[in-house]
Amino acid sequence: MEGLDQAKLNAAVKACEFLKSNFNFIGIIGLGTGSTIKKFINVCKDLLENKIIVPSSFDTAIYLVNMGYSNIRDPITARSVDVYIDGADEVSEKLDMVKGRGGAFLREKSIALRAKTRVYVIDHSKFTGKPYLYLKPxxxxxxxxxxxxxxxxxxxxxxxxxxxxxxxxxxxxxxxxxxxxxxxxxxxxxxxxxxxxxxxxxxxxxxxxxxIFPSFLVDYVVVGYPDKTVLLQRGA
The missing domain is CATH 3.30.70.260 (ACT domain)
Structure with missing residues (x-):
């Protein structure tokens, strides 16, 4: 379990660094749901504190409030999102995904559909390397x-x-x-x-x-390992 926790943390740190280095236009950030996203919130405070945040669930919204954020917007009022950050339960070689163990996939997909760029943050156990989906319900x-x-x-x-x-x-x-x-x-x-x-x-x-999140809803996937990270890009 320690290895997976470290892998999630490494992926969250890499995703934060990637966003800060490559995207200057970020004004509105959408956030998914789950333990990896909470790690992202913890390590990426300097990016989030000056942005409007659109959470995908009550759970994420409550976590943000408890962390001291007040710049939160309900998904119904956000017509577009610059970057959407989320986790996943299964990712194939083609970057098709399964999401939903946290139960928030309807709102997550709604935000992903209106996002200009979508970045998913996972630990290595979620990346199968197979050209199909099979691992999760x-x-x-x-x-x-x-x-x-x-x-x-x-x-x-x-x-x-x-x-x-x-x-x-x-x-x-x-x-x-x-x-x-x-x-x-x-x-x-x-x-x-x-x-x-x-x-x-x-x-x-x-x-x-x-x-099911088909690969057209995916731009980048950051895969965390206990000792490294790998950045995957759709079409690369």
């Missing part, structure tokens, strides 16, 4: 009233098990910041065309968003 956010329809609809996807995500801190399912449920889709075979699978899932009535 694909989360989908669904409207509660449509849950039975969604559970029937995902059967058309083939070899997949649909599991309603339950909340360990209370009785019942996880409820997102948007008031929806999350279903984790556990595929028994690799997802060779993530963008196509994303579109297939979105066509199911009741599905609001998927945790």
């Amino acid at each position: 694909i989360p989908i956010e669904v409207i509660p009233a449509a849950l039975p329809v969604v559970l029937d609809g995902v059967k058309s996807l083939g070899n997949v098990e649909a599991v309603l995500r339950m909340d360990s801190s209370k009785d019942g399912p996880v409820v997102t910041d948007n008031g929806n449920f999350i279903i984790d889709l556990r595929f028994t075979s690799p997802i060779l065309e993530p963008a196509v699978m994303h579109e297939r899932i979105k066509r199911i009535h009741g599905v609001v968003e998927t945790g």
